[in-house]
Amino acid sequence: MEANQPGDALSFDRPTAAYIHIPFCRRRCFYCDFPISVVGDKPPRSRQVGQSDTGFGTIAEYVDLLCQEIHTTPVLSRSLATVFLGGGTPSLLTVSQLEQILETVDQRFGIDASAELSMEIDPDTVDLDRLRGYRAAGINRLSLGVQAFQPELLIACGRTHTPADIYAAVEAIHRVGVTNFSLDLISGLPHLTLDHWQDSLSQAIDLNPTHLSVYDLTVEPGTAFDRWYTPGADPLPSDEATAQMYRIAQKTLTQAGYHHYEISNYARSGYACQHNCIYWENRSYYGFGMAAASYTNGQRFTRPRKRREYYQWIQTLVKQNGTIDCPIVSQNERLLDTLMLGLRLAAGLSVPGLIAQFGEAIVSQVLDCLQPYQRQGWVVLEGEQSQRLHLTDPEGFLFSNVVLTSLFERFAAQDAELLA
Template sequence: MQPIPEALYIHIPFCTNKCHYCDFTSYILKGQPVDEYLDALELEMRLTTEQWKPKQIKTVFVGGGTPTVLTPPQMEKFLSSVHRWFPLADDVEFSMEANPGTTDRDKLQAMKDGGVNRISFGVQSFDNELLKRIGRIHEVDDVYRSLENARAVGFTNMSIDLMFGLPGQTVELLDESVQKALELDLPHYSLYSLKIEENTLFHRLYERNELVLPPEEDEYKMYLHLIDRITEAGYKHYEISNFAKPGYESRHNSTYWRNEPYYGLGTGAHGYVNRQRHMNIKGVQPYIDACKSKLPRLEQYDISEQEAKEDFMMVGLRLLDGVTASRYSEQFPQSTLEVDFGEMIERQIKQGLMERIPADQDTIYRLTKQGLLLGNEVFAAFLADE
């Protein structure tokens, strides 16, 4: 038995438009039954808490889609339902994703009044031409206006996402965006490379050789440049794609990276409870219909102990602090990290991709700088290990 989750993810799938690279469960807002979806979400909250009664929720993350397309009354209704069904800790980290340009002061006030205390803005770039190229509908001025509104309402814990490896992007263009991002003096930055996913416009263009991307060596240079610039500015590089001032690391995402359980609600959402993973039904109306009678599961399956161990290594090694032998033994009391993965770890150490660090009656295993660049290969090695 896993402990009862202390983390909650909720999916709001509506967007004003679909970005060219996006394969998330998201749907254009116009014409959607938003209020009926929020009613269905509350039904899922009730059914979930009846099956797995929560003790105390320490982190909430509302993702999408673009949750901030909700109107202030809809936002108030939604956040009230969260408080009704889930007991939130006094020091809860309550995050919500936002798109610049969808956060006027009335909406931000509704968010703050409803308990949201952390906002993650999907900025992606400070270059208007690049923003158009990837299908974003906001412009750079919207970023500054949204941050100004958030600060005026009282938000201090804010993060922005930036992307690299975009069509036509160079190291020099990226550096300009990073400089503008750092000038904002935010407590947290997330930096992601473009991935070409199926069922996206970019994938169709890529298949027709109509999408010109930076060469792989330039993408590596961009990533290393980002690390250097942001760490030099005083931020801790605490996860492969994330940087924070001390104390501002994403507590919710750390739940995933530590392979701990979490509730997952909403259409297409994933959850991990009692060593069972589930994915919810996709589609707004199918989700609404399903919630009227039962939990809206598309699939649900048990995770074997071996799979859980592999997951622990794959997600845990994303953290720059790595994994520890003691935390492994906490999750798997009948085994040790060295017994289960010692041979694989030694191979990675010999290849210069991992390192071992003794620490106060414990042992840390983490990626080297070279391992960061080849992280997916390291993770896959543990997945394939027998």
Template sequence: MLKSILTPIFSTFPAKPRYRKLLCRAISGNFNPIQTIRQNAAPNIFTTPQLPPTSVYIHLPFCRKRCHYCDFPVVALGSNSPTQTNDNEDDPRISNYIQLLCREINASRVSFESHSPLETVFFGGGTPSLVPPRLVSSILDLLKGKFGVTSDAEISMEMDPGTFDVKKMEEFMELGVNRVSLGVQAFQEQLLKACGRAHGVDEVNEAIEIMKSCGVENWSLDLISSLPNQTPQMWEESLKLTIEAQPNHVSVYDLQVEQGTKFGTLYTPGEFPLPTDVQSADFYRTASRMLSGAGYNHYEISSYCQDGFECKHNFTYWKNKPFYGFGLGSASYVRGMRFSRPKKMGGYINFVRSLENGMVDYTGNTNINVGDLASDIVMLSLRTAAGLNLKSFRCAFGYSVVASLCEAYKPFIESGHVLCLNEQRRVVTADEFNASLNEDGIGRGLAYIRLSDPDGFLLSNELISIAFGVIAP
């Protein structure tokens, strides 16, 4: 789900009131960034949010059981339910939900004069691979009919070990699924059991073999660090086995202990058997070192890939582009408006009925908050190795806010947590940075700002909070 994609390293992004407090410690003076942004914002900054989405997220909430760390909207089918084959064909919980989902898609208004076909489709969950291919096909057919889907679209599906066999994998591929996100999470039996995962190490190895035997050309392997009783040796073993499996992409997430989950009841972050923040940081550094050493590009805080295998769908989020979301608890970003569906099935059923009756209107927002838009761009850009394009940001929001952002980051440029790059993407020294803090230098000699890997990424919450304070004190 989108939440997993936007999860920071150690904690959720702080609430906006905290940004103001951080700014007071980072900058002094009488600068009024909100007024400057509003006065200098270029009209074309609103173009991208108003464009028709070319990406869609489809939520398929079914799991064999709820994992102990999971707070996503899921429907647990039971550990004894059929998984690898298509014996779930007649499960009314699945078929009825797919019908409801298709009703939502059908009832959704497409309020654009012209609409480019979808370029990415992402089936998330839950465990989408529990859904029979026939029912997935019905969703894809509906999307093609309503929006169109390009011939080279990236069609991704989250899959868990033990929920598919060769035949089922081949059927998904025949439908057009061309990218798989495999939820391994760990290679140690005791850790998988401690997390409440429904699969074991044998099923992990079987799933990896299926990826290879079926010729899946683009697949990702997901891992979770900072699990209860996870040792550095266990983490290094998981990374080593991941590298040996040769996925095209690796996602590494730090455990988030959420309220309302079993882990939220049992554990307190930073206290045994969970690792301390220092130990969690070491896990992150180890992943960066080992995966980068194996030839993977660390292109986003939690994402690594071989050349050319970045997740196109996730770039929709990171570039702040609009997207559709359909299904239980899913989120959309259409015409500058972000909104989510109900997370409870009863509420979602009522939502779809209201949508069909014309009682729900989310066709867009013509009054986009400039400060919020700027904050979104900074937050999402700084999650990536590409970083924030200062020239584009200056053209959109004015020189003053960019100058103040650079001024706020001066101590972190000097400490190495923030890197400034020129137009050729060469890292600018601290002295060169300070000498270029003027109208001629920003956007030319100073072309990009990014967080360093790994130490800058580890401070992403604090560094992004400072940026928010500059934009909206």
């Protein structure tokens, strides 16, 4: 990776990762504010593998236009180490649609033979044949959206699957030979108790995934939960209860042999998500699809969040030969991005690396801002000559928003020229 130098706004690393957004879901979960299109409840597993779906024609149209975007995007590197299909529900894709996407990516940018190819799947949208097709197409890492193991909680948050679907999906994952798979859980759901939470963690461990993502519910504006509930009030758990759930997850999963390598993520040794680590290390990546974000040539750009506007944007992109006109991220913004992303990692940030990028005076201000949280026991400077800066686990992670807000307030208002 090419290191950025202080004052050199044109020195950027080459992207080695691609995120691909598949915005289709059978229905919208009650907590979801993601940019998606609802296609109905007809299960995709009822078709033959690779066959088109009556009622799912919009997916085929989207895939064609998505591939057009990929084909039009300027090539900044010829070797992708990770590809991640997120959503939405990427497992609504037929095998042939997945193959079309991956072949287009490979033809345009090249995918390393050893690349991590991840795909999010919902438990009730896959079966053995479909997973075999995905595996043959190159997918070698699967992320299963479990969220909870209690049927009443799944119903309460609008999920379409059952606990039996979870177990069936994991069995199918094992049978097709995908050893690298992750389970997602959500704490803070309505009616979720500490006993429920401990039970979900125990059942997840019993399924022996290589990776677990544990997210705390955020009640987003405009969602069904936003209309129905007030954060911290019944039937949502209290703030104290959700904090306790975080501590329980940290203790339970680390004792079970999972490394807590990022605020919300745990992995067996060697199974941290390579793709997501690129985000947290503030490295460059391609983004494709409706509402997808990219970070290339020092420019962050997010595509339109609605399908019609996204299709119109692709037409403009083609006319402009793949040129996207947006400002380069300022040195000030890059500093905040680096801090806010890097402090999510258990490994934290290299202080000499920060100095190399932003200069000793700025890093001195950062460390000064963090001193109260060092005294609080949430932030640690460790190693000879304080080589690394990181949050403590679990308390520093638990109060990371307080720490990051302080950094943002300290630096966001400063003129970018002071850091250029």
